[in-house]
Amino acid sequence: MDHLTKLENKSIHILREAYANFKDLGMLWSIGKDSTVLLHLARKTFFGHVPFPLIHIDTHYKIPEMIAYRDNYAKQWKLDMIYGENTEALKSRMTFPNGNCSRLECCRLLKAEALKSTLNATGTRYRLNHEIGEYEIEKNPRPFTGVIVGVRSDEEGSRSKERYFSPRDHKNDWHIGDQPPEFWNQYKTDFAPGTHVRIHPLLDWTELDLWEYIQRENIPMVSLYFDKGEGKRYRSLGCWTCTQPVESTARTVEEIVEELRSGKFSNIAERSGRAQDKEDGGGLEELRKDGYM
Numbered sequence: 001m002d003h004l005t006k007l008e009n010k011s012i013h014i015l016r017e018a019y020a021n022f023k024d025l026g027m028l029w030s031i032g033k034d035s036t037v038l039l040h041l042a043r044k045t046f047f048g049h050v051p052f053p054l055i056h057i058d059t060h061y062k063i064p065e066m067i068a069y070r071d072n073y074a075k076q077w078k079l080d081m082i083y084g085e086n087t088e089a090l091k092s093r094m095t096f097p098n099g100n101c102s103r104l105e106c107c108r109l110l111k112a113e114a115l116k117s118t119l120n121a122t123g124t125r126y127r128l129n130h131e132i133g134e135y136e137i138e139k140n141p142r143p144f145t146g147v148i149v150g151v152r153s154d155e156e157g158s159r160s161k162e163r164y165f166s167p168r169d170h171k172n173d174w175h176i177g178d179q180p181p182e183f184w185n186q187y188k189t190d191f192a193p194g195t196h197v198r199i200h201p202l203l204d205w206t207e208l209d210l211w212e213y214i215q216r217e218n219i220p221m222v223s224l225y226f227d228k229g230e231g232k233r234y235r236s237l238g239c240w241t242c243t244q245p246v247e248s249t250a251r252t253v254e255e256i257v258e259e260l261r262s263g264k265f266s267n268i269a270e271r272s273g274r275a276q277d278k279e280d281g282g283g284l285e286e287l288r289k290d291g292y293m
């Protein structure tokens with residue numbers, strides 16, 4: 001069995017374990033390459049039908065092309081698509097782009113807090129009505145007890161401390177020093193009532209693995225990842241206010257694979273274009289403890 005098939009098999013096993021063990025399960029879809037590969041794996045795991053909702057946290061600063069891509073494939077693949085937001089922070093303009101708080105505080109409000117209230121169903125959630133092709137406020141939303149997330153160990157320090165099945169307490173806090181061991185592919189999926197579990201099927205994948213898999217499986221990706229003739233492309237996606245494209249002339253998946261394998265990005269960190277990471281100073285781990293993705 002080749003390397004990519006081994007990774008795929010393990011991820012599919014984790015997705016099936018998650019589906020078998022969590023009643024109110026959802027999967028985050030940020031539109032980036034990681035969660036889009038995860039979505040492809042979920043479609044493969046369940047033979048084309050994703051049996052749980054896809055959840056997007058909309059900061060309202062995402063690059064517009066990302067939202068168009070989300071809605072196009074949500075309709076095409078008949079996904080049960082939900083999005084949530086921090087309505088209060090957006091209404092009161094308590095955001096970094098409005099000049100009213102730091103980047104870390106803005107991420108805490110628009111990402112971590114929005115995620116928390118979307119998952120525990122205390123915030124307004126919008127669900128795609130496939131009949132009319134529009135989002136509607138979800139009536140009687142139920143809290144999610146498990147959420148599948150496409151983080152990878154190699155992305156940044158705090159993510160390397162995650163488990164495949166990583167519990168958060170009833171306040172959604174993450175206790176890094178008190179996580180269950182996961183030996184020999186035996187996963188703990190039985191947790192105390194009130195526990196919320198993050199499930200991470202992509203922990204072992206690298207950025208290069210992802211792009212090689214995208215190439216092998218012919219997964220459609222948002223075009224922001226490719227150079228359109230300006231010598232620039234996004235290597236990592238996020239809010240347009242805080243994420244910069246990198247200099248690159250890669251126009252195809254094959255050229256991105258080549259760039260990562262032996263070219264200019266073989267030794268440069270993937271999230272180097274993200275301003276909030278540069279301002280982090282250890283804050284990302286604190287944010288993740290508080291619910292950040």
Ligand code: SF4
Binds near residue numbers: 059095096107
């Ligand atoms: S990435 Fe920038 S705009 Fe987006 S939530 Fe974080 S600070 Fe705010």
